[in-house]
Amino acid sequence: MESHQNIVEKVRSRIQHFYQTKTAFRVYHGSTNSTRHADFDRDTIVDVSSLNRVLSIDRDNRTAIVEPNVPMDALVRETMKAGLLPPVVMEFPGITVGGGFVGTAGESSSFKHGFFDRTVLSAEVVLADGTLVTASQFENQELFEGLRGSFGTLGVLTTLEIQLIPLRTLVEITYHPTFSFENATSKMQYHASEQKNDYVDGILFSKGAGVIVTGRLVNTEHAPNLPVQRFSKPWNEWFWIHAKSVASKGITTKELVPIEDYLFRYDRGAFWMGMYAYKHFMVPFIWLTRVLLDYFMHTRIMYHALHASGYTDRYIIQDIAFPAGNGASFLEYTDEAFGLYPLWLCPLRKDGRSSMGHPKPFDGPVHGKQRGESDGEYISVGLWGPYPSDEAEYVRANRDIEAKMRELGGLKWLYSRIFYTEDEWWQVYDKREYDELRSKYNATSLPSIWDKVKDRGRKEEFGPGLKGWLKRIVRSNDLLSGFYGIYKAVKGGDYMLKKKVS
Template sequence: MMSSSLALRHRVFGSARKSISRGVISGGVCMNCRRLLSNLTSAPQPAQDRHNKAVKTISGVIRNFYNQKQTFRISHGSTNSTRQTVKKNIVSTTDLSNVLHVDKESRTALVEPNVPMDRLVEATLKHGLIPPVVMEFPGITVGGGYNGTSGESSSFKHGFFNHTINSLEMVLADGEIITASPTENSDLFWGGAGALGTLGVTTLVNLQLIPASKYVEATYHPVSSVRQATGAVQSFTKDNSYDYVDGILYSQTSGAIVTGRMSNAVSNNSIQRFSDAKDPWFYLHVKKMLEKAQGAPVTEVIPIAEYLFRYDRGGFWVGKAAFEYFGFPFNSFTRWWLDDFLHTRMMYKALHASGQSKRYVVQDLAVPYDKVEEFVKYTDKKFGIWPLWLCPLKQSPVPTIHPHSITKGTGEQKEMLNVGVWGNCPSHLDFIKANRDLEAKLKELGVMKWLYAQTYYNEEEFWEMFDKKWYDSLRQKYRATGLPTVYDKVKIGIENINTHEKGLEEKLRETWPLSGFYGIKKAIESGHYLEARKSKWKDF
């Protein structure tokens, strides 16, 4: 039964709605929203009221922009993108940051979009459940997982994060509140995935859950070539007994493919953790374990939440760049001493504030398996960035804004491997030209990039990768022209960068080591280090 406050909210906006294909409206109450939000009655009344009030406010602000024919952007209060943010005509959704209800019987969770992964996992583990796809960085949010492209080590089984969502509450760009799911407004449900919030504002998510084990039995399989690595990934992903598969390449001749099985038994294996300041960084630990084993696979047991967030400390391995920037020793003692600064929330804050993202290559590329070897040789020669991350992906049906690759002539989608290229751009390279060269190489190989990072395509080049007619039709149907387009959100004005006159303060901030210290200052002021300290998932 729907709460009276929710019914009131729908009556307020029901008179302004048009009964079109997006759902049946009865007595001023959206029936789609009734089904999505029925579980709210199991949540505490204050939580229901708070959510309804927040969404009503957001809807009203958006409607005001729509009536004034003004474009606007959404502020979530945090970001895991390396793009610079825009601060004009902002609609804030920062209050939508709660897990409203977890239903053990139906294995679902009703979650607001700004709930980060660590808080979500803490809430679901209390019921012996976890999301099928959990992004490795604790600060990535549920809404970010839907609106961005989030493919993780379980995505070879479950697909991108949006494939684990049952339905969404969304506020359209004219203020109307609707529901989208695989059966209702399905074009918006699938089209909005990866579209960076350019089709509507997500305000509530009905998320699938699966039974959680106590541990993950992880095995590190050594590989000695890129070809062997891709072959091993393809083999392991065909084995249904594995729950997780990803890989780390330390060089063209050294790496590890990591397989994981959910388990409640410890057996004879040791238990390894990665969240405490004294614990090793995951990628360094795997390399050390394989060196000790001298070429044999190594298996150990990891508490499940520790496994899910194993890459948080050090941000995979990009945290090492901070030591290199300051010329500071990189060893177990200094990593322990500076641990508060080396979790991903703090590193993202420092990266944005310091402006170092303008010199840092942070790219995830979806590469067809038959092109991985050639692509890795190119990145090694061009950038010399190591390690690289490998993550197998289950593709999304086209048309989509997610990365994809189509076989010419047949129209069939190719299997793709996410290759993560994250590191400093070599000082002898022009940063923009290096990125443009990379994008040209991607086009040559039929490779597509995640859109959270720096994107230097011009508009024509960008839309060659996607179905613009399909995307524009969704924008028209759901009256989303008040929101920026996907290209508007990702583009970087190269001409402005080259002609921009920098003031003294800006020049000082970009000067070594002042920019780095400024980034540290802003990270400390954010208080994000407290998020890692108070994490309760470490207790499971």
Template structure:
């Protein structure tokens, strides 16, 4: 803890300096799982990239004390030897604890445990005036709830205590074929009501073809179950394997997957978005090419290439959560408006609390009381290459989600006007928190997540270099080659030059 406390003291002193000078700052983590374009100014940032330690695993209390920049794979690696894992583990191994909390994250266990931030017992935060505080359900409850999904606009998160659950060696997966959007929503709802299931998600491969996939933790495979892996270069990408399974069978099929292979099953290929890279380069997409290019098909590398190449401006990468009763209607809209598949389905549990991470409150239509759970739909595919058309279809998508009482996750590009944005989120409560905890000099969440169409990005380059870079990023295949080159040479891809 001494090393941690020294790091926090230094961060606090930097924050106090910015506060006294009335200079807004941003928090630099060293990497990102956001698709929004960002360039940090070195003289206006708080660097937390060194807060990467798992400090303690308490086996008796089933908790882990962890700094915010610990990624999911490192966290699981630290807890698994003790027979424990976090209840919610995001599917990309590079997503961090702090990113999952401040940026809103859910996974296939979220029908049972809620969003990742709901697994937090307490956190430590450096407020925007440099004061170091602790928040929990019993202490500073308002900011404990309010900081979830706030994207670092209330202070600097420096430490978390996360709850853990008992781990087992395998996840026994069952692939349930579905034939329509309504069938997939119904099957997902049925699966979430069966609490012997530990994991539930789904993939729609076409309007009339998909699978709801349930998982149960198991110490050993059931008799007759085959063991399937997804983490090695020789293994299939998970979504391709799932499609192969349901293409061959009209009845549910069960197999056993080693636990960490399951938790990070979507890492290789970033669900299926890696497929678009092969298409963009006009390369064959088969087992041999996927094996040969496996290094480039992991999410950490793909995010680096995405930001370096500028391709986030050409692809629709959005996660949208809809009340379950409206989810089928939304899937039909996506089919008619975009027509690309697969789509990811992930049930999410609501517990009634509202924050920046959970802005909507939807009454159950069946009159049973409480709130209606959500179904997340991952919509990831190519968009129009013309910027005006790209903005138009994204704004139409946002409008449809609002119409259906849904919400989008803000890791992605947000095209809302300010009035639209604050029509969804609790501006009054958020601004009261910023005032109370001295954060009014920090950028607001809207300022951080919006796509500012009124100006071009300023990444610190001179006009000639900026012009040359725009030429490269708008020319096939130079933009893709440049993205691959940047992943090979490494280095930072977020800091301004």
């Protein structure tokens, strides 16, 4: 803990210096799972990238003390050694504990345990004036609630205490085929209401074909006699492809999956986004090429390549949570407007809205309910796929999505590009309550959520000279920019910090 305390003191001192000198700064974590444009100036950052350890695990109380930059795979690995497991685990292994707490993370167990932030019991935070405080349901409660979905705009996390559950080594998975949007959303809500289920999510392969996948944690000694399926080895099929094959039989099917394979089942191929890389490079999308190119198809590599190539501006990337009754209406809209498949579905607990960036309540109509009588349940829709166009058309399409989202009471995950105007933003989010909270905790010197996420247009910083000219050539050619992204990802190193000019 001494090493932790020394790092925290350096962080606290640097934040206090920026506060006293009225210098704007940003918090640097070392990586990102955001698709928004971001770069960092070394002279105006607070570097917390070294806060990346699991400090302790209490087996008796089923809790863990962790630093905010601990990624999901490291957290799962350490807790499993103690016979425990986080109740909510983000599907990409590189997503961090701190990101899940302040950045919103709803996964296939969130219908049961809530978003990831609901598994956090307390947080140690350095406020914008350099004060170190602890926030929980029993201490600084208003701050603790405000940190959910705050994107680091109330303070800088240095430690979190997380609730854990007993480890079971296998997940008994059941695949339930679906045949329409209404069938899929209603079937998802039904299975989310069953207490025996620990995990529920869904994939739509077309308007008339999909699958709801339910999971139940079991121990090896009590596991039913079912085939075991893995998703983590290069020769294993990607999860969504396997699910599509199983669902195409049209009958309910069961199998067993090792817990780590289940938790990170979407890592290989980043759900199905990796499929588009094969198409882009004109490589056959078959089992053999997926085995041979497996190294490149994990999310840590893919995010690096995505940022380096500039391809964040060539894809529709939207995750949106809707009142459950309005989910099918949005699916009808996306089918007609974009026809992008697969789509991801995920049921969310009733308290999910309050974890998503300080929004206002939604009092609009919900299908099947009287106005104002929504049951509070939400369904998340993941809409991801290529949208080749110029910038004006790309922005128009995304603004149309956001307009439909607001009409249906949806809230988007803020890792993606934001196309609202500032006025539209504050129609969705509660400016008065949020500003009062920032003022109370001396956080007004920090950027607001709007300041952090507002769209800054397509990033085209090439620099001067021959190097800048070469970058322009690369970015203007789809194939070359793709190869450049791969090169940067394989080379490694930092892709967010600006290089220091000597």
